Amino acid sequence: MASTPAAMHSRTGGSFLVEDHLPEEVFTPEDITEEQHMFARTAEEFLRKEVIPREDRIYAKDYSVHRELMLKAGELGLLSIDIPEKYGGLGLNKISSAVVGEQFALQPSFAGTQSSHVNIGTLPIVFFGTEAQKHKYLSKLASGEWIGAYALTEPHSGSDALAAKTKAVLSPDGSHYILNGQKMWITNGGFADLFTVFAKVDGEKFTAFLVERGPGLVSGHEEKKLGLDGSSTTALMLEDCRVPVENVLGEIGMGHKVALNVLNIGRLKLGARSVGTIKLALGESVRYAKERHQFGRAIAEFGLIKKKIAEMAILAYVGEAILYRTLGMIDEALERVDKDDPKQVLATVEGYAPECSIIKIWLTEALATVVDEEVQVFGGYGFSKDYPAERSYRDARIARIYEGTNEINRIVIATQLLRRAKKGELPLMQSAEQLLGSTSSLSVDSDDPFGDEKRLIKGAKAMTLVSFAEAFKVYGDAIREEQEVLGFIAEMAADTYAMESALLRTEKLIANQGSEKAAIQTDITRAFTREAAAKIERAARAIAAETATEGESIERSIDRFAHHAPLKAIRARRRVADAMIAAGKYCL
The missing domain is CATH 1.20.140.10 (Butyryl-CoA Dehydrogenase, subunit A, domain 3)
Structure with a gap:
């Protein structure tokens, strides 16, 4: 897969406020290579031929179909883009990851399974795992043999993740940590094999652990959700769950680094999926507006419907521009560091934290506008479960909540700029x-x-x-x-x-x-x-x-x-x- 053009100049995150940038310095969607487009078409074909025909089973919460589809996705390389080659992955750049991520918007519930797996289910090991942990788990995650999940949120700690109450106590013989506590809103919770779980060692030191499904780890009932109702979301109960000491992820007391550092990449990926959803919603709206006739004319001919369609197109075009501009800067910066050194990679991405949070709030709020207008274009039929607008509206709502709420991300943007100043x-x-x-x-x-x-x-x-x-x-x-x-x-x-x-x-x-x-x-x-x-x-x-x-x-x-x-x-x-x-x- 081709890398970002070397002619582009690296910029410090937030520098757009104090510098004038030139067109030739930015990456745009028009710069996406044919090789990257081919990979995107592979993802689209997989979604259309393998996933969408199984939607009935997905929405019936038949999680065996998720496992079947994840294995197929693994065979196509769709789970290993961000995993280095030496651990069984493809090791591609962020632009390649985004063009694939856009396509998963075709089936949002399965996208929830896939994105949680490749992002928060896998990246903590890529960036913080020991060599032994990487060799043990990454190839299984890349192939889809194992499904990953991430257990951070608790009933009384959401945005304030460091207020977690789950405890980890070292066993008398020093071989295991004993985990006790409860986690909430765990995507893939009903069937995942490997969980990144956060707990406080001795009730104080916030730490990440790799926990395999087994005794002491119990998934709760499936949550009854507003949207993404074909994905698995459960609570997770830890009851004297024994975790080998070698499964500590990162350092004792440094769990916040694991928890927070993967968020920037997650925000980029959410931005890509939001762009994909915006374009799909626009397409559905246009097709319906051309078919629906009132007063002897297609409603697509009316000015106020055209206004809505234009707004959707504007948000799609601008959203693509900010997403791929940012990805281009990050990929170009990553070309100058050792990509086998996770610390350098994370530091490089963190350098663009303001832009990552901008992508998160701007694109998810653009998405909210678009799906709302989609329902309005469909009129009464937009309120019916028999038409696509209703599900689009429900599925999109979570986007402003996860990967850090949009309120948290607003604070991140402003405080990151202040800190750098x-x-x-x-x-x-x-x-x-x-x-x-x-x-x-x-x-x-x-x-x-x-x-x-x-x-x-x-x-x-x-x-x-x-x-x-x-x-x-x-x-x-x-x-x-x-x-x-x-x-x-x-x-x-x-x-x-x-x-x-x-x-x-x-x-x-x-x-x-x-x-x-x-x-x-x-x-x-x-x-x-x-x-x-x-x-x-x-x-x-x-x-x-x-x-x-x-x-x-x-x-x-x-x-x-x-x-x-x-x-x-x-x-x-x-x-x-x-x-x-x-x-x-x-x-x-």
């Missing part, structure tokens, strides 16, 4: 001071065909920076308690990243294929940047009002940075919708 890794405060100290407006090349869009993006960056700096100036380290303000900052950063990613993708497409072939992409970029810029300005003014002191406010600076560029957005969105309707699906 305080450590001198990102000159956020210095850049804000320069902006506040200047009286000139933000200028762009007057001959640039995307001059308005670039002015909007420069303004978005400036408003985000000065809002961040002003909030820190007013609240200091206590800003961590001002979650509403941190939430605004995170959303401003996320939308700024999305604006720039969309523009860079479109500019690169024009450079390679010409403006005529990028007409719809140009409409999307122009419409989205204006909408996002308005949202960022509202957030900046909200922060300005909260942080204003007598005689001082950043309101005037916001006036200077805000840019309002007229656009016949209704017409632009109609053109976008018409392109999707003509194609019968997402076609960019």
Whole structure:
């Protein structure tokens, strides 16, 4: 599988706020190689020919079919993309993993089984396992012979994972740890063979353990869930469960590193599956809108339906842009480290933690918008279990909860940026001071065909920076308690990243294929940047009002940075919708 183009330049996570990036420096979906597309087609064919025909058994909670399908997936290499070759995997890059992950959106319940297995069920061993643990377990997980699961959450500790009460006590002979406690919401809990379980050694030292199914480990009843009702989700009871000391994963007392470090990669993978689901929902909506006639016309011809279809397409296009831009940066950075050294790999990915969390919140909330509009396009039939919109709506809801709730991820974005600024890794405060100290407006090349869009993006960056700096100036380290303000900052950063990613993708497409072939992409970029810029300005003014002191406010600076560029957005969105309707699906 080809690697990310070497011509791309590595960037520090969060640098998009203080640097101008060029189109040729970013990876876009158009850069995906034919080899990667072939692997994606392999996944799609597997889903359509093997998984979807077995949906009745999947939804009947016949978990033998999950095991059968996981073995088939293992034979095709769909479980081993992230496992190094020397342990029986393919050792491919993150872009390859994402193009495959998109395809699993075709069957969300089975995707829950597969994604939990390859992500939180396998990656902790890849990154923290001893050589003996890797050789013992990874080949079984890669083949689908064994199914993995992850047991972190407890009845009284969700986002606050370190408050776990499950205990591990060393046996008198020192050969085993004895685990007692209860875990909740364990995907694959009903049939997994190997669990990564977190417990406190002697009630204090938070530690990860590899626990094989056996005596002392009991799965609870299947949860009755809102969505993903074909996947297994159970509680897990540990009752004097004996775990060999050699099955400690990582170091005693360092379980938080295991628990938290795999989340960044999980957020990327969730982003890929969200993109896939958005495009599928758009396709279903377009097909129904073309078939459904009211008042003597297909409802696809009505303006308000076109508005919905256009919004879906915009979110798909921009979502792809931020996802693959981030994956490209990470893959390029990984080319410069020893990929056989898990610590280097994790540190590299962690460097882009702000972008990973941006992908998580932006794409899962885009997904929520899309499936909601899908139900609306279907009308009354969208409320019926006989049509696909109803299940899409239910299945999508969990995306904003797992891999860290979107509220937690907002805090992650803002605090990661703050930490990097305080450590001198990102000159956020210095850049804000320069902006506040200047009286000139933000200028762009007057001959640039995307001059308005670039002015909007420069303004978005400036408003985000000065809002961040002003909030820190007013609240200091206590800003961590001002979650509403941190939430605004995170959303401003996320939308700024999305604006720039969309523009860079479109500019690169024009450079390679010409403006005529990028007409719809140009409409999307122009419409989205204006909408996002308005949202960022509202957030900046909200922060300005909260942080204003007598005689001082950043309101005037916001006036200077805000840019309002007229656009016949209704017409632009109609053109976008018409392109999707003509194609019968997402076609960019």
